[in-house]
Amino acid sequence: MSDATDEFDVIVIGAGPTGENAAQYAIAGSDRTAALIESELVGGECSYWACMPSKALLLPGALADRAGAMGGLDGTELDPAGVLERRDAFTRHWDDASQVAWATDAGIEVIRGAGRLTGEREVTVGERTLRARHAVVLATGSEAVIPDIPGLRAARPWTNRDATALRAVPGTVLVLGGGVVACEAATWLATLGAGVIMVVRGRSLLPAAEPFAGERVAEALRRRGVQIRFGTELTEVTRDLPAGADPAPGAPREAPATCTLSDGTELIVDEIVVAAGRRPRTDDLGLDAAGLPPGTGIEVDDQLRVRGAEDWLYACGDVNGRAALTHMGKYQARVAGDVIAARAEGRPLEGSRYAASADHGQIPQVVFTEPEVASVGPTAAAAREAGHDIAEIELDIAVAGSSLARDDYAGRAKLVIDRATDTILGATFVGPDIAELLHAATIAVVGKVPLETLWHAVPAYPTVSEIWLRLLERARVDRG
């Protein structure tokens, strides 16, 4: 029988942004106890090898670019060493002390080690067996997929961990993939001075976005000197590396790699960045103890309860495969935390806060390329495929606010409108510094605000948001 310290009301495995929020919400305002188990750094992939370092690497380049396109400014040079130092500050030099302190202050006990389910409501960490009175939450995130290409794994390619933790700017880099990680990494690597070649098996970048988004990002990358090889696969890699332990994240590899492409081209590069998607981290999680198959995705309901173990097991964030974004993982964690709290207190699960609905077609995302791509809800193609009768409004962004923002401003906006309800299903904005425009669209989409009502949401002059007025005017004209 375990002693008192081994029993908690809630046990969370994985202390990324999702796990932190699940623990916090499950015990907030109560005397419940929570254990937060972490095998690496409290703060997770997002804080140390994903969102934070990547944005710290990208935004100085975007600002330098903007300054270069603004008459009357002098001094727009980027200092790569300074950018890497600033990135180090944002990752707190890969030290999680402040996040551990946050958890402790919130009444959460941090336990170091790999957590594993060993039975119903039971988790083992090293020698310790922990029992949960109310719930166990899986929040173990995801990891980069290394495609099964001959020689690739042995060539020790960079993943997002290396690309975000880079110690020095490589001379030449092959980026494998055309999705979000690939486009962002190609942007910061090229901006910092690397020669970048993207190998993209499809015909466009950012294939999940509206087509004009990928086209504009590709044009901008090419202007920065990035070569993009569409319709091409990496077929083989050879690299003569000395045997030894895995290098630290971001360390340069000790020999160049020879990469053979499907069109027969051979490229010799200093680094290969693999950005070919992610898989849930479930391998050693003991899913079989909960009656689930190991190494696969975990199916949850809208309360984030794991199907087949609804009484006690929850899964939130990247690990459940619903929406691999930090803000969506945290949203799910808030829902799961509220559900756990209500069930622990015997309260009914009444009200929308107890169901994750935004995952169903209302997901906002910003891709921090140059130009940025900000979107919420489905693309026109996805909306049509889902059976909606839609109208599409698409315009260049050319308003007073945009002309003031930079001398060479170029942007485009699109609304996908549901004809039956006269509301916006999806919106996409592509342009420099466009990220902050997105939340207005998210509110319109989630609130199902009719266009008639939006007419009275007057954008301030002179801001880029005036594009909303242009879009609504066009919608009026189109409807006659």
Ligand SMILES: Cc1cc2nc3c(=O)[nH]c(=O)nc-3n(C[C@H](O)[C@H](O)[C@H](O)COP(=O)(O)OP(=O)(O)OC[C@H]3O[C@@H](n4cnc5c(N)ncnc54)[C@H](O)[C@@H]3O)c2cc1C
């Ligand atoms: C390069 C890159 C840039 C990104 N940029 C953005 C962005 O700008 N905005 C955005 O919204 N999203 C971004 N993402 C996605 C974002 O990083 C993830 O959606 C987010 O980190 C998911 O959070 P999580 O808490 O679910 O998982 P994670 O952040 O992966 O955290 C999971 C934690 O669980 C731990 N763990 C795993 N297994 C165990 C175990 N058995 N026992 C104990 N601990 C365990 C891990 O060590 C880790 O700390 C980016 C991703 C990448 C790769």
Ligand SMILES: NC(=O)c1ccc[n+]([C@@H]2O[C@H](COP(=O)([O-])OP(=O)(O)OC[C@H]3O[C@@H](n4cnc5c(N)ncnc54)[C@H](O)[C@@H]3O)[C@@H](O)[C@H]2O)c1
């Ligand atoms: N700013 C942000 O919000 C942000 C930034 C980075 C990552 N993320 C999240 O992280 C997740 C993972 O991003 P990602 O870019 O790794 O995945 P992704 O699914 O967006 O893109 C993967 C790309 O790799 C390609 N690919 C897969 N296998 C391949 C192979 N064998 N050879 C060549 N290409 C191959 C795919 O065709 C696709 O274009 C995304 O879902 C995204 O939401 C978000």
